[in-house]
Amino acid sequence: MSQKKKHVYRLCPCDICDIESIQSWLEDMAAQGLFLTQESAFCGFFTFEKDSPRKVLYRLDVAQKQKPRFFAGRSDLTEDEIEAYKAMGWEYLFLYGDFRIYRSISPNVPELNTENQTHALTVGYLKRSYRKSFILVALLVLFWLLHAGSALSYAYMNILIAGPFFAVCVYCFLLLATFKTFARLRKLRRFEKQLLDGVGLHNYIDWKNQVFSSYFLRVVPVVLCCGLAISLMTTWLRSSEKIPLDAYPEEPPFATMADTFPDAVSMESHVWLDYGTAVILENPLATNIEWNENCDITTADGENYHCIFLLDYHEVKNEWLAKGLEKDYYIYDSHRFSKKRFQDQDVPDLGIDSVRVYNCYGSLYVLMRQDNRVAHAVVHLDNRTDQNQWLLWAKAMAQMMR
Amino acid sequence: MPRKAMDSLTEAMFYVLMSFSRGNMSGIDIAEDIVRRTNGRLHIGPATLYTILGKFEKEKYIQEILVEGRKRTYQITPKGRSAYHDELIRLQRCIEDAESAKGGYL
Numbered sequence: 001m002s003q004k005k006k007h008v009y010r011l012c013p014c015d016i017c018d019i020e021s022i023q024s025w026l027e028d029m030a031a032q033g034l035f036l037t038q039e040s041a042f043c044g045f046f047t048f049e050k051d052s053p054r055k056v057l058y059r060l061d062v063a064q065k066q067k068p069r070f071f072a073g074r075s076d077l078t079e080d081e082i083e084a085y086k087a088m089g090w091e092y093l094f095l096y097g098d099f100r101i102y103r104s105i106s107p108n109v110p111e112l113n114t115e116n117q118t119h120a121l122t123v124g125y126l127k128r129s130y131r132k133s134f135i136l137v138a139l140l141v142l143f144w145l146l147h148a149g150s151a152l153s154y155a156y157m158n159i160l161i162a163g164p165f166f167a168v169c170v171y172c173f174l175l176l177a178t179f180k181t182f183a184r185l186r187k188l189r190r191f192e193k194q195l196l197d198g199v200g201l202h203n204y205i206d207w208k209n210q211v212f213s214s215y216f217l218r219v220v221p222v223v224l225c226c227g228l229a230i231s232l233m234t235t236w237l238r239s240s241e242k243i244p245l246d247a248y249p250e251e252p253p254f255a256t257m258a259d260t261f262p263d264a265v266s267m268e269s270h271v272w273l274d275y276g277t278a279v280i281l282e283n284p285l286a287t288n289i290e291w292n293e294n295c296d297i298t299t300a301d302g303e304n305y306h307c308i309f310l311l312d313y314h315e316v317k318n319e320w321l322a323k324g325l326e327k328d329y330y331i332y333d334s335h336r337f338s339k340k341r342f343q344d345q346d347v348p349d350l351g352i353d354s355v356r357v358y359n360c361y362g363s364l365y366v367l368m369r370q371d372n373r374v375a376h377a378v379v380h381l382d383n384r385t386d387q388n389q390w391l392l393w394a395k396a397m398a399q400m401m402r
Numbered sequence: 403m404p405r406k407a408m409d410s411l412t413e414a415m416f417y418v419l420m421s422f423s424r425g426n427m428s429g430i431d432i433a434e435d436i437v438r439r440t441n442g443r444l445h446i447g448p449a450t451l452y453t454i455l456g457k458f459e460k461e462k463y464i465q466e467i468l469v470e471g472r473k474r475t476y477q478i479t480p481k482g483r484s485a486y487h488d489e490l491i492r493l494q495r496c497i498e499d500a501e502s503a504k505g506g507y508l
Contacts, residue, residue, distance in 0.1 A: 061449045064456065079472040084429040085448040114447035115414045122453050 005049040008034055012044050013211040016097040017130075017184040019060045019191065021207035026058035026101075028207070036103065038093050044218065057203075059090070059112040060099040062122040098126050120195035127188040134181040141174045154332055156324035160316060163283035166231040173224045180217055235281070242277035245269055245293065252278075254313045254375055255396035257293050261305075262392075269295045275308065286325075287315045308380040316372045326369045329376045330356060333365055348391075350398035357394070364390050370401035411489045414446050418454050419463065419486040422478035426467060429455060429474070458482065 010029070014021035026036055026046075034048035035056060041047065077085075077100065082092050089109030090102040102112055113119040147153045159167045191201060243249070246269070258267060269276050275294030280287070293309040316322040334342055337360045345357040345364075352370040359365070363380045375397060379390055411419070414436075421427055421435040432455075433446050446454075455476065458464045463482030468475040478486075 059449075078474065080429065080469075080474045081448075081452055083472050084433070084452070087430050088433060088448045090448055110445040110447050112447045112449040113453075114445060114450045115412055117412045118414060118450045118453050118457075121457060122449075 005051060007037070008048045008050055009045050010034070010048060012041070012046055013214055014207055015184065015187075015210065015214045015217065016044075016099065017187045018207075018210055018214070019099070020202045020205045021210045022060055023058050024204045024207045026103075027056065027204065030054065030056035030058070036093055036101065041094065041096050054105070055107060057104045057107065057109070059102045059104075061102065061112055062126045063095055063098055063100045064122060064125050098129075116195040116198055116200050119201075120192050123188055123192045123195060127185065127192055130181060130185040130188055134178070134185050137174070137178045137181050141178050144171075144174055154328045156321060157328040157332065160283075160286040160314060160321065160325055161281065161288055162235055163231055164285050165227060165283070166235070169224050169227040169231065173221065173228070176217075176220055176224065180221075183217070238281055239279050239290075242274065242279055244271055245276055245278055245291075248278050252289065252291065252313075253315075253373075253400065254289075254291070254311060255393055255400055256291070256311075257295055257297070257307060257309050257393075259396035260309075260390070260393035261297050261299060263300045264297050265300055266298045267295050268297075269293060285317045285321065289313045304382075306382045308378075310378045312376045314374045316374065319372050322369055322372045322374050325374050326354060326367060329367050329374070333358065333360065333367075337361065347394075350394060352398045352401050355394065355398065357390075366390070366394050366397075368394070368397060368401060370398075373401055375401065410492070411485065413444070414450055415454050415458075416486070416489050416493075417444060417446070418451070418458070419478065419482055419489075422464070422476075422482070422486075426475050426477045428476070461485075 012022060012025065014025055016022070029036070029048060031053050033051055033053040035051055036058065037047045037049050039047050077092055077095075085092050085102065089104050089106050090112055091104065093101045093103055095101075148155050155167075194201060258264070261267065271277060272294060274290075275292045277292055279290040281290070282288070289312075291309075291311040291313065293307070293311075295307055295309075297305040297307055299305070314322070314325060316325060341361055343359045345359060347355045347357045350368075352368060354367075354369040356367040357364065358367075363378055366375070366377045366379075368375045377393070377397070379393070381390075417436045417439070418432055420439070421432045424435060427435065429448075429451055433448070433451055436444055436446055455464065459466065459476075461481070462479055463485055464476045464478055466474055467477045
């Protein structure tokens with residue numbers, strides 16, 4: 001009766017394009033009594049079976065068909081090919097990334113690739129595929145850089161609200177992807193050159209030299225992914241912590257609806273979806289407050305208003321960032337709506353650094369900046385013709401910001 | 403040696419085409435035929451063999467004509483035959499040139 005052998009999992013210490021190092025590592029594992037099984041591999045983890053140590057040859061060959069990046073597969077070769085490889089002494093194990101892995105227990109078996117030029121053909125296919133990937137990634141980085149430098153990227157808005165950590169993670173991720181693809185492309189070019197020069201690939205090399213760079217290039221993307229996920233999760237979780245306006249812990253540092261209608265007889269706020277709530281988002285570069293009011297107002301002269309008032313208030317680390325944010329808000333609003341509907345208003349001097357007022361689709365937008373503080377407010381009144389009320393808010397807000 | 407693969411047929415490629423002189427062949431038949439034909443001088447590894455077959459299929463030098471269970475059988479095409487004859491003529495000229503060089507310092 002056959003005894004079930006113990007399975008051991010090991011993370012491959014070499015980059016997948018490091019053909020020579022992976023072959024050598026697998027042969028060293030066999031010499032320690034760990035034999036690669038056919039049920040490998042997941043995210044770089046290979047499955048080994050424990051047995052008594054013996055010499056086993058492993059070879060990696062470029063697969064020109066399917067490329068499952070994370071999971072192993074056996075569908076790449078036809079049954080005819082698998083049989084033919086077996087008849088010639090090589091057992092096909094599995095497909096991982098761009099490579100097929102084979103093993104042979106016979107030390108005198110003819111090599112898997114017996115002709116360097118033909119071998120160079122397959123390495124060349126892969127090299128060209130990596131070259132395409134590299135061009136794509138490099139274009140993406142270039143586009144991202146140009147886009148980030150352009151006003152339309154709303155970089156200040158994204159970085160100041162989502163937090164600098166998120167932006168740094170995205171940037172590092174793109175740079176790392178470019179570097180990794182380039183490093184693999186260089187490696188494949190070296191292999192191709194070796195083969196065309198008639199040197200061939202080495203069957204055994206000291207793979208331990210590659211371990212640090214390989215782990216580094218694997219760990220960093222994982223850390224960056226975690227960073228991205230954490231920063232997104234925290235932003236999402238914190239933005240879902242909505243505080244009802246009447247439970248807001250302290251006096252807000254900006255003017256609210258109550259300041260706009262000082263003579264209001266009654267002001268009834270309703271909580272509905274995001275309305276009637278506030279959200280505080282803090283990050284190392286800015287403190288952001290989203291204030292959403294939705295209220296029915298009755299004034300002393302008997303006028304009734306239904307008012308929606310949305311305010312984004314930012315206390316930014318420095319004035320330079322605040323200026324950028326102010327610019328982003330204006331570009332964002334002016335591009336979001338049709339030019340016909342967007343109308344800049346004349347603004348009286350309110351005695352602060354910058355004020356802009358514009359109408360879009362019947363709503364009024366006010367954008368203000370004083371030193372490092374930026375306020376962006378949208379108001380929608382039932383009585384659309386009465387915009388003088390809005391000037392009251394702007395004056396009250398300007399007074400607070402001064 | 404050509405810097406770019408497939409500038410001309412390699413030795414293994416030439417022998418793969420030559421093996422079709424016996425008729426339609428499968429991958430394993432080709433490997434066995436080459437060993438027999440060269441008296442064991444040339445062994446073609448399976449990766450080399452299937453890379454060549456894949457390349458030839460793409461270049462339309464051969465075509466798959468039969469799938470019997472796990473066995474796939476290929477047939478040489480007129481284009482493949484022509485490529486084989488071109489290479490044969492090139493090699494014959496090499497031999498003729500080498501013969502005419504006999505008697506010098508070689």
